[in-house]
Amino acid sequence: MKEELSQLIQQSLDSLVAQGHLPQDIQPQVQIDRTRDKSHGDMASNIALTLAKAAKKPPRDLAQLICEALPKADLITRTEIAGPGFINFFLSQQSNQAVIRRILEEREAFGKNNVGRGRKVQVEFVSANPTGPLHVGHGRGAAVGDSLCRLLAATGWDVSSEFYYNDAGAQIQNLALSVQARCRGLQPDDDAWPEDGYRGDYITELAECYQRRDRIDAEDRHVTGAGDPDDLESIRQFAVAYLRREQDLDLKAFGVHFDIYFLESSLYQSGAVEATVQSLIDNGHTYEREGALWLRTTDFGDDKDRVMRKSDGGYTYFLPDVAYHLNKWQRGFVRVINEQGADHHSTVTRVRAGLQALQQDIPEGWPDYVLHQMVTVMREGEEVKLSKRAGSYVTLRDLIDEVGRDATRYFLVARAASSQLTFDIDLALSQSNDNPVYYIQYAHARVCSLMRKLEQQGWTWDAQGALEHLGELGEEHETALLRRLDRFPEVVANAATNSEPHTVATYLRELAGDFHTWYNAHKMLVEEQPLRDARLALSDAVRQVLANGLALLGVSAPEAM
RNA sequence: GGGGGUAUAGCUCAGCUGGAUAGAGCACCGGCCUUCUAAGCCGACGGUCGCAGGUUCGAAUCCUGCUACUCCCGCCA
Numbered sequence: 062m063k064e065e066l067s068q069l070i071q072q073s074l075d076s077l078v079a080q081g082h083l084p085q086d087i088q089p090q091v092q093i094d095r096t097r098d099k100s101h102g103d104m105a106s107n108i109a110l111t112l113a114k115a116a117k118k119p120p121r122d123l124a125q126l127i128c129e130a131l132p133k134a135d136l137i138t139r140t141e142i143a144g145p146g147f148i149n150f151f152l153s154q155q156s157n158q159a160v161i162r163r164i165l166e167e168r169e170a171f172g173k174n175n176v177g178r179g180r181k182v183q184v185e186f187v188s189a190n191p192t193g194p195l196h197v198g199h200g201r202g203a204a205v206g207d208s209l210c211r212l213l214a215a216t217g218w219d220v221s222s223e224f225y226y227n228d229a230g231a232q233i234q235n236l237a238l239s240v241q242a243r244c245r246g247l248q249p250d251d252d253a254w255p256e257d258g259y260r261g262d263y264i265t266e267l268a269e270c271y272q273r274r275d276r277i278d279a280e281d282r283h284v285t286g287a288g289d290p291d292d293l294e295s296i297r298q299f300a301v302a303y304l305r306r307e308q309d310l311d312l313k314a315f316g317v318h319f320d321i322y323f324l325e326s327s328l329y330q331s332g333a334v335e336a337t338v339q340s341l342i343d344n345g346h347t348y349e350r351e352g353a354l355w356l357r358t359t360d361f362g363d364d365k366d367r368v369m370r371k372s373d374g375g376y377t378y379f380l381p382d383v384a385y386h387l388n389k390w391q392r393g394f395v396r397v398i399n400e401q402g403a404d405h406h407s408t409v410t411r412v413r414a415g416l417q418a419l420q421q422d423i424p425e426g427w428p429d430y431v432l433h434q435m436v437t438v439m440r441e442g443e444e445v446k447l448s449k450r451a452g453s454y455v456t457l458r459d460l461i462d463e464v465g466r467d468a469t470r471y472f473l474v475a476r477a478a479s480s481q482l483t484f485d486i487d488l489a490l491s492q493s494n495d496n497p498v499y500y501i502q503y504a505h506a507r508v509c510s511l512m513r514k515l516e517q518q519g520w521t522w523d524a525q526g527a528l529e530h531l532g533e534l535g536e537e538h539e540t541a542l543l544r545r546l547d548r549f550p551e552v553v554a555n556a557a558t559n560s561e562p563h564t565v566a567t568y569l570r571e572l573a574g575d576f577h578t579w580y581n582a583h584k585m586l587v588e589e590q591p592l593r594d595a596r597l598a599l600s601d602a603v604r605q606v607l608a609n610g611l612a613l614l615g616v617s618a619p620e621a622m
Numbered sequence: 623g624g625g626g627g628u629a630u631a632g633c634u635c636a637g638c639u640g641g642a643u644a645g646a647g648c649a650c651c652g653g654c655c656u657u658c659u660a661a662g663c664c665g666a667c668g669g670u671c672g673c674a675g676g677u678u679c680g681a682a683u684c685c686u687g688c689u690a691c692u693c694c695c696g697c698c699a
Contacts, residue, residue, distance in 0.1 A: 107641065110679060120679070144642050145679060230699070353697055364624065371697040378699045406626050407694055434627060435693070476635070479627060497647070503661050514658050567636055581663040622661065
C-alpha cells in the first residue's frame with residue numbers, strides 16, 4: 062500500500078517538474094508514514110517539507126500543488142494538507158479491509174518475506190561451557206537467539222543455529238578435579254578441596270552417577286562412567302557429557318534447538334589453530350615480545366595489541382576464536398550473528414581485527430553481534446547472586462518450573478537486548494495471571510472459543526464466504542484493528558533486519574489490546590449473518606496474526622485457557 | 623584513565639530509524655459479568671524524555687560536552 066502511494070506521489074512530482082513548478086535537479090526521497098493520530102488520516106507524507114527549500118516555495122503551497130497533480134486512484138478517498146505541510150491520505154475502507162483477505166489467504170505465511178533469498182546465515186548463541194547448568198543469562202541468550210533464528214527463517218534466510226563450547230580448557234580441568242574430589246568424599250571447605258573448585262550440589266550428583274557407572278546420552282556425545290576416581294580423563298569425559306545432557310534438558314524444556322554443536326577442541330585437532338597462527342605471521346601482523354607472540358590488532362581499530370601465544374607456548378582464547386570465525390566464513394555464511402552477554406563486548410573488535418589480519422577479503426563489519434545486557438534475578442526483594450562457584454544461583458530450569466516456559470520466554474525476549482533486565486521471580490509468580498504473555502494468549506484463545514461457540518449455535522462460517530461481507534466493517538475499533546494487522550509484515554521485516562525480536566513482543570501486546578477492546582465493544586455472534594461473518598473474518602485474521610507472531614517468539618498459542 | 627551499555631510517569635518498560643498533542647503494563651482511585659472466556663473492558667490520576675549546548679521547517683530520537691548507574695579493560699574464557 063505504501064508502495065502504491067509512493068508511486069502516485071512520484072508521478073505527481075514528475076508532472077510538476079514537467080510543468081516547471083519544480084526544478085529539474087530535485088532528488089525526492091518519498092517517505093510515507095503511518096499516522097499515529099487517526100484524525101491525520103491513514104498515511105502521511107512529509108515530501109512537501111523536504112522539498113520546500115529546493116522548490117523555493119512555502120511547504121503548504123507545495124503540498125497543495127502535489128495534491129492537485131496527484132493521479133486519480135481508488136485507494137485514496139481524499140487528501141488533506143495539515144500542520145507545517147504534511148500531506149495526509151485518507152484511504153478507502155476497501156483498501157483497509159484488503160488485509161483480511163490477504164491474511165486469510167496466506168495464513169501461516171502472512172508476515173513472511175523473502176529478503177534473505179535463501180542465503181546462508183548462522184546464529185550462534187548460548188555457547189555455555191559445560192561446567193554447570195544454564196542460568197538466567199543463558200536463558201536470555203537462548204530466548205533472543207532462538208527468536209532471531211525464527212525471524213530469519215521467516216524472512217527467507219537459510220538459517221543454521223550453533224552452540225560453541227570448550228570441552229578441554231582449564232575450566233573443564235577444574236570441573237574434573239572438583240568431581241574427583243567429591244568421588245573421594247571431600248567437601249568444598251576441606252583443605253584438600255581444589256582451589257577454585259566448583260561447589261554446587263550438581264557436582265555431588267555428578268560424582269555419584271560417575272561412580273555408579275551411569276550411561277549419559279547428550280545431544281552430541283555418549284559416555285558411560287568408568288567409576289574409577291583416579292582416572293581423571295574418564296571423569297572429565299563423563300562430566301562434560303553429564304553437564305551437556307543437563308543443558309540439553311534445559312534447552313528442550315525451553316523449546317530451543319541447535320543444528321550444530323561445535324567443539325573448541327576440534328579447532329586444535331584439525332590444525333585450524335596452527336594454520337591461523339601461521340597465516341597471521343605470514344601476513345606480517347605479528348611480533349614477539351617478552352617471549353609471547355602478539356597480534357597487532359591496533360592496526361584494525363583495537364585500543365591495544367593482543368597476545369595470541371603465551372610465553373609458555375599455550376594459546377590464549379583469542380586465537381581459537383579467530384580460527385573459529387574463519388571456519389564460519391569458510392562454511393559460506395554471508396551473515397553471522399553472535400548472540401552473547403555484553404560482558405564479552407571487548408571480543409567484538411578483537412575477533413573482527415583478527416579476521417581482517419587474515420586478509421581473506423572478509424567484510425570489515427563481519428560478523429554481527431547482538432549483545433544482551435545483564436539479567437539480575439530478584440527473589441523476596443533481594444538480588445540473587447549468580448555465583449557458579451558458590452553453587453547458589455537461579456537456573457533456567459528453576460525458572461521454567463516456577464514460572465512456565467511461555468512466560469519465561471516472553472519475559473526474556475520482550476525487552477531490548479541493550480537494556481538491563483530484572484527478572485523478579487515473585488512478581489512473575491504472584492501475578493502470573495497478569496503476565497503480558499497471558500494477555501496475548503488469551504486473545505488467541507478467545508477467538509478459538511468464538512469459533513467453538515459458533516458451532517454450538519448451529520451456525521457455520523467459512524473464510525471464502527465471509528470475505529463477501531467485509532463491507533460490514535468500518536466502525537472505529539475495527540479500523541484500528543485493520544491498521545494494526547496491516548503493520549505486521551513490516552514489524553517482522555524490521556525485527557529480522559535489525560535483530561530486534563522484542564519489537565514483535567511489543568506489537569503482539571498492542572494487537573491483543575486492540576482486539577480485547579473491540580471484542581468488549583461488540584457482540585460477535587449476532588443474528589445477522591453478513592455482519593457476523595465479517596466480524597468472524599476479522600477475528601480469525603487477528604487469531605492468525607497472533608499465532609504467527611507468538612511462533613516467532615517460541616511461545617505457544619493455546620486454543621483454550 | 624580507556625571503552626561498551628543505559629538514563630522517558632511512583633515502579634517495569636515501549637516509542638515504527640527526525641514528524642503533528644510522548645505511549646503501554648503494574649500500583650493507586652472510580653465504574654462494567656442474568657448476554658459470545660472478567661486471564662477482559664471503560665474512565666481518572668500521573669512527564670522539565672538525566673543536565674547544558676548544537677544541527678533544522680521540526681529532536682525523546684542525530685552531534686558535542688557534562689552527570690549518574692552498570693559491564694569490560696589478564697600471557698583467564
